[in-house]
Amino acid sequence: MSQNNMLNSVLEFWDGLKEGFVGFSGNISIIVNSILLGVVYIIGIGITSIIAKISGKHFLNIKFNSSAKSYWESTSAKKGEKNNSNKTKEDCYRQF
Numbered sequence: 001m002s003q004n005n006m007l008n009s010v011l012e013f014w015d016g017l018k019e020g021f022v023g024f025s026g027n028i029s030i031i032v033n034s035i036l037l038g039v040v041y042i043i044g045i046g047i048t049s050i051i052a053k054i055s056g057k058h059f060l061n062i063k064f065n066s067s068a069k070s071y072w073e074s075t076s077a078k079k080g081e082k083n084n085s086n087k088t089k090e091d092c093y094r095q096f
Contacts, residue, residue, distance in 0.1 A: 052059065061071070 065071075
């Protein structure tokens with residue numbers, strides 16, 4: 001009987017240790033993922049934003065024009081032709 005009790009106590013110990021490691025690893029993964037995602041955001045979005053501001057690039061045309069009927073830019077120009085907004089079809093496809 002004493003061997004059975006000893007085996008049960010060892011199994012309980014290992015089960016508790018396993019639960020502890022699972023909880024610890026969950027907390028560590030949250031911390032590491034938050035740090036990594038923050039770094040990727042700062043490097044990817046932050047540097048891109050700074051470079052765009054320095055170069056004067058505007059990714060969205062958000063200026064309000066009260067006299068404009070529509071902000072729609074037509075892309076119906078044929079190859080080499082210019083449409084109403086003075087853009088060729090190639091300009092519309094190669095915006096960036």
